[in-house]
Amino acid sequence: MRRNGVAAVSALLLCLFFATPHASALTPQDEARYQTLINQLRCLVCQNQTIADSNAPLAADLREQVKKQIEAGRSDAEIKAYLTDRYGDFVLYKPPFKPTTWLLWIGPFVLLLLAVLLALRFTRRRASPVAPPVVDAQALQALLDAEHREDEGARR
Amino acid sequence: MRLRYLVPVALLLGLLVLLGIGLRHDPREVPSPLIGKPAPALSLAVLGREGSLLKTEDLKGRPVLVNYFASWCAACVDEHPFLMQLAAKGVEIIGVDYKDTPEDVQAWLARHGNPYRTVISDPQGSAGLDWGVYGAPETFVLDAQGTIVYKQIGAMNERVWEDRIAQHFGSRP
Amino acid sequence: MIPELGHFALIAALLVAVLQLLLPAWGVYRRDRRLMATAASAAQTQFLLILTSYLCLTWAFVSRDWSLAYVAANSHSDLPLAYRISAVWGAHEGSMLLWVLMLSAWGAAVSVFNRRLPPDLAATTLAVLGAVGIGFLLFILLTSNPFTVNFPVPDNGRDLNPLLQDPGLVIHPPMLYMGYVGFSVAFAFALAALISGRLDAAWARWTRPWTTTAWLFLTGGITLGSWWAYHELGWGGWWFWDPVENASFMPWLVGTALIHSLAVTEKRGQLKAWTVLLAILAFALSLLGTFLVRSGVLVSVHAFATDPARGIFILSFLAAVLGIAFVLYAWRAPRFVSEGELALFSREGLLLLNNVFLVTAAAAVLLGTLYPLLAEAFNLGKVSVGPPYFNMVFLPLTAPLAVLIGFASSVGWKRARVAEVFRRARLPLLAALIGGALLPLLLGHRLLIPAVAGGVLALWMLLTSVQELWRRVRARREAWAGLTQIPRAVWGMSLAHAGLGVWVLGVTFVSLYSIEQDVRLGPGQTAELAGYAFRFDGIVPRPGPNYDADHAQVQIEHEGRPVASLQPEKRLYRATRQVMTEAAVDHTPLRDLYVALGEPIDKNNAGGDWALRLYYKPMMRLVWWGGVLMALGGLIAVSDRRYRLARVASTQPLSSQVPA
Numbered sequence: 004m005r006r007n008g009v010a011a012v013s014a015l016l017l018c019l020f021f022a023t024p025h026a027s028a029l030t031p032q033d034e035a036r037y038q039t040l041i042n043q044l045r046c047l048v049c050q051n052q053t054i055a056d057s058n059a060p061l062a063a064d065l066r067e068q069v070k071k072q073i074e075a076g077r078s079d080a081e082i083k084a085y086l087t088d089r090y091g092d093f094v095l096y097k098p099p100f101k102p103t104t105w106l107l108w109i110g111p112f113v114l115l116l117l118a119v120l121l122a123l124r125f126t127r128r129r130a131s132p133v134a135p136p137v138v139d140a141q142a143l144q145a146l147l148d149a150e151h152r153e154d155e156g157a158r159r
Numbered sequence: 160m161r162l163r164y165l166v167p168v169a170l171l172l173g174l175l176v177l178l179g180i181g182l183r184h185d186p187r188e189v190p191s192p193l194i195g196k197p198a199p200a201l202s203l204a205v206l207g208r209e210g211s212l213l214k215t216e217d218l219k220g221r222p223v224l225v226n227y228f229a230s231w232c233a234a235c236v237d238e239h240p241f242l243m244q245l246a247a248k249g250v251e252i253i254g255v256d257y258k259d260t261p262e263d264v265q266a267w268l269a270r271h272g273n274p275y276r277t278v279i280s281d282p283q284g285s286a287g288l289d290w291g292v293y294g295a296p297e298t299f300v301l302d303a304q305g306t307i308v309y310k311q312i313g314a315m316n317e318r319v320w321e322d323r324i325a326q327h328f329g330s331r332p
Numbered sequence: 333m334i335p336e337l338g339h340f341a342l343i344a345a346l347l348v349a350v351l352q353l354l355l356p357a358w359g360v361y362r363r364d365r366r367l368m369a370t371a372a373s374a375a376q377t378q379f380l381l382i383l384t385s386y387l388c389l390t391w392a393f394v395s396r397d398w399s400l401a402y403v404a405a406n407s408h409s410d411l412p413l414a415y416r417i418s419a420v421w422g423a424h425e426g427s428m429l430l431w432v433l434m435l436s437a438w439g440a441a442v443s444v445f446n447r448r449l450p451p452d453l454a455a456t457t458l459a460v461l462g463a464v465g466i467g468f469l470l471f472i473l474l475t476s477n478p479f480t481v482n483f484p485v486p487d488n489g490r491d492l493n494p495l496l497q498d499p500g501l502v503i504h505p506p507m508l509y510m511g512y513v514g515f516s517v518a519f520a521f522a523l524a525a526l527i528s529g530r531l532d533a534a535w536a537r538w539t540r541p542w543t544t545t546a547w548l549f550l551t552g553g554i555t556l557g558s559w560w561a562y563h564e565l566g567w568g569g570w571w572f573w574d575p576v577e578n579a580s581f582m583p584w585l586v587g588t589a590l591i592h593s594l595a596v597t598e599k600r601g602q603l604k605a606w607t608v609l610l611a612i613l614a615f616a617l618s619l620l621g622t623f624l625v626r627s628g629v630l631v632s633v634h635a636f637a638t639d640p641a642r643g644i645f646i647l648s649f650l651a652a653v654l655g656i657a658f659v660l661y662a663w664r665a666p667r668f669v670s671e672g673e674l675a676l677f678s679r680e681g682l683l684l685l686n687n688v689f690l691v692t693a694a695a696a697v698l699l700g701t702l703y704p705l706l707a708e709a710f711n712l713g714k715v716s717v718g719p720p721y722f723n724m725v726f727l728p729l730t731a732p733l734a735v736l737i738g739f740a741s742s743v744g745w746k747r748a749r750v751a752e753v754f755r756r757a758r759l760p761l762l763a764a765l766i767g768g769a770l771l772p773l774l775l776g777h778r779l780l781i782p783a784v785a786g787g788v789l790a791l792w793m794l795l796t797s798v799q800e801l802w803r804r805v806r807a808r809r810e811a812w813a814g815l816t817q818i819p820r821a822v823w824g825m826s827l828a829h830a831g832l833g834v835w836v837l838g839v840t841f842v843s844l845y846s847i848e849q850d851v852r853l854g855p856g857q858t859a860e861l862a863g864y865a866f867r868f869d870g871i872v873p874r875p876g877p878n879y880d881a882d883h884a885q886v887q888i889e890h891e892g893r894p895v896a897s898l899q900p901e902k903r904l905y906r907a908t909r910q911v912m913t914e915a916a917v918d919h920t921p922l923r924d925l926y927v928a929l930g931e932p933i934d935k936n937n938a939g940g941d942w943a944l945r946l947y948y949k950p951m952m953r954l955v956w957w958g959g960v961l962m963a964l965g966g967l968i969a970v971s972d973r974r975y976r977l978a979r980v981a982s983t984q985p986l987s988s989q990v991p992a
Contacts (some may be wrong), residue, residue, distance in 0.1 A: 164605070164665050164666055167661060171655065175650070177705055178623065178647055178650075178705070179647060182644065184705075190714055
């Protein structure tokens with residue numbers, strides 16, 4: 004059924020983490036942009052690699068595309084749009100910020116805020132002195148043991 | 160007050176449902192963003208007809224299957240008999256020979272038989288890139304307006320055809 | 333014969349596990365101490381049976397018994413002995429057997445070391461472990477049996493996955509599993525507390541060493557896994573936020589939170605229900621990790637061969653175990669009332685904040701890991717959540733922890749004196765600020781704000797940890813006496829915190845200042861990287877036991893002086909026809925030089941130009957050393973004598989009335 008019907012581990016072996024070097028004709032700034040971009044794009048064949056790392060032929064094609072478009076003066080956003088138009092958001096290792104990913108991007112921080120508020124409320128609520136002082140471990144142990152003896156006694 | 164102690168159970172239920180749904184999906188399949196959109200531009204040499212090009216406009220007017228395949232692709236051999244059946248029923252299949260050489264594909268077609276009305280060559284995979292192809296075989300279903308209505312990733316088979324594709328070919332075979 | 337024995341032992345172990353659940357449970361219900369006592373012998377018997385089964389499978393590997401499907405699929409007659417032994421856990425079935433072996437080992441250890449626990453607590457704990465064991469043994473026997481027979485018997489095996497033929501992988505999975513599985517003990521203690529309705533300082537004290545032990549194994553396992561990926565995959569990275577990595581990292585984060593909340597529960601009798609919840613969660617995340625890795629719901633580098641039946645089984649098991657645990661929690665936890673007040677500016681207050689950040693960070697990792705699933709389930713499209721996301725979200729969530737750690741020992745229990753705390757913080761803070769700013773410059777790097785921030789935080793953690801030890805040494809008249817008088821728990825904490833500082837320093841520098849370059853070199857040609865000259869001296873063919881390698885020579889010079897000679901390899905494994913790169917690394921504490929061999933530019937001319945990838949990675953070693961220090965801190969903390977004293981103290985009254 005699946006094209007990659009082989010066990011996934013062996014599929015990984017076809018996905019060596021090795022890209023053939025390209026002869027760099029880019030300016031240093033463009034080269035940096037190129038590296039950043041290809042390190043954020045996901046390869047569709049070897050799906051757990053960036054196109055920078057993958058040696059799959061498709062990854063090589065995509066690297067070539069990215070390079071060509073940088074040379075043609077296209078912006079990062081335009082290059083990403085070119086790829087998502089064809090392959091969807093799946094190619095972006097950094098998911099775009101849009102309604103369907105709001106939960107993903109904001110969720111953790113909302114959660115943190117909530118957790119901090121809860122913790123603060125917890126400390127404040129408990130600040131009212133009602134409970135007895137802490138019993139030390141030894142004393143507690145003695146209590147526990149006494150309880151056991153009682154249990155035993157009850158059974159016998 | 161005691162309600163908050165139920166939060167973990169609730170979260171667990173949600174998680175279980177989510178994981179249960181997840182079990183039924185194939186995580187490796189990347190759905191195409193091109194579905195519902197007009198087929199991307201295409202202009203490729205027709206195999207065996209020197210100087211003749213096939214363009215996107217040529218795909219309009221009737222439903223067709225556009226099948227990306229290659230002589231190096233193992234799963235293409237698996238789906239091949241079914242494509243032969245479809246062709247025999249009169250379904251028009253356009254073959255795009257993906258990242259391959261004319262010699263190899265001629266030999267492959269001679270050996271297995273040719274289900275394609277037309278075969279066009281995409282030796283560099285540049286058309287494949289525009290169509291969002293990431294392997295072979297992949298099959299696009301185009302309606303009469305030239306809109307992509309479905310994409311099958313991986314080998315085509317009877318079930319996919321009956322469930323997802325046959326409807327677009329109307330009452331014809 | 334021997335494989336049949338192994339299979340039989342495994343079935344027997346399942347029966348014993350059933351007894352380990354039922355007899356003690358009945359005993360606790362009837363308050364019958366003799367029935368409760370069966371738990372210990374059942375746990376030990378179960379361990380011996382699974383060990384037998386495991387050794388039988390190992391024997392099948394060692395003796396190249398291709399009649400077992402699992403052996404034939406994961407070994408080969410040319411495979412060296414060490415890898416034939418480690419191949420037992422090289423794929424799904426055998427690694428599950430290793431998993432239950434460790435689960436039963438933890439159970440047996442509990443039965444031996446906890447003889448002096450209140451008998452009902454010990455019995456309930458072991459019964460819970462028995463129940464967990466039943467689930468995993470059934471899983472193996474029903475869906476993943478390594479003793480399935482092959483017919484007809486093949487002439488030779490298909491060989492172990494070449495990726496796994498590496499010393500790092502020989503020890504990484506056992507370590508990691510010890511950690512994963514070890515949280516089952518804390519889980520069992522938590523359930524015992526819920527069932528008995530008793531949760532006190534003694535309970536926390538008994539649970540602590542088990543939790544710390546599991547945690548230190550997990551720390552070691554993750555560190556080793558990262559080290560293995562770094563030098564075996566040839567990509568120069570050490571962490572990719574892959575689902576399988578996250579699966580081990582989430583229990584680590586929650587386990588770390590648990591260690592800290594247990595301290596509060598023990599010392600102050602607070603956060604009781606929360607501690608129990610964390611103990612359940614740490615194990616829940618271990619189970620979830622197992623599900624994620626073995627069911628194939630997510631795309632991962634290290635997915636096992638998947639089978640829907642396995643996914644459904646683990647999911648049902650997950651539902652049963654966690655369902656019972658959480659329902660029990662909802663029912664019983666409200667009775668765990670905490671004692672006294674909890675002031676924010678006190679040690680328990682800081683530990684509460686520590687929990688807030690750690691648990692939120694774990695939740696963020698969970699959200700990112702499962703989001704692709706969530707998006708697909710709700711038809712929100714197919715998304716990838718990768719390293720850029722995790723780095724952006726995880727750093728702000730955890731950076732405050734680094735600040736808190738600096739106050740770990742200066743803030744006292746109950747209520748701290750603000751002035752005193754800040755007086756003590758002045759010196760390390762000043763030193764961290766200056767050191768953090770100077771460090772990049774001293775090492776010849778550009779000054780980057782994130783680097784300074786990371787350096788300051790790292791030094792802050794390091795210096796405050798050392799300061800605490802120093803303060804305690806100075807409190808004594810003699811330095812040596814001072815050193816030996818420091819309780820091991822304090823040593824452990826300081827080492828672990830210092831380890832985190834070392835780790836942060838490494839991560840900061842390696843992420844910000846690494847340089848990599850893909851080059852094309854012919855024999856005799858040189859490439860320059862970060863001031864180092866890499867000279868490629870060509871390739872020699874070199875056969876290994878079960879592979880053929882292209883063995884490259886690379887000489888590295890720095891300012892005209894030879895620094896290192898590296899031999900990266902490209903191996904073709906004969907049985908599987910798979911190609912692997914063996915990267916070569918020269919390392920000092922301050923930098924790694926890393927060379928990976930790619931392909932010959934002309935496929936037919938190995939004597940011509942080759943593609944190579946070169947890396948300069950500053951402070952890479954500190955990432956591993958930080959992990960090692962943390963694990964070592966855990967080890968020392970566990971050996972603290974008060975855990976032993978606690979047991980002795982609880983012995984006397986109980987043992988005096990045993991004979992009846």
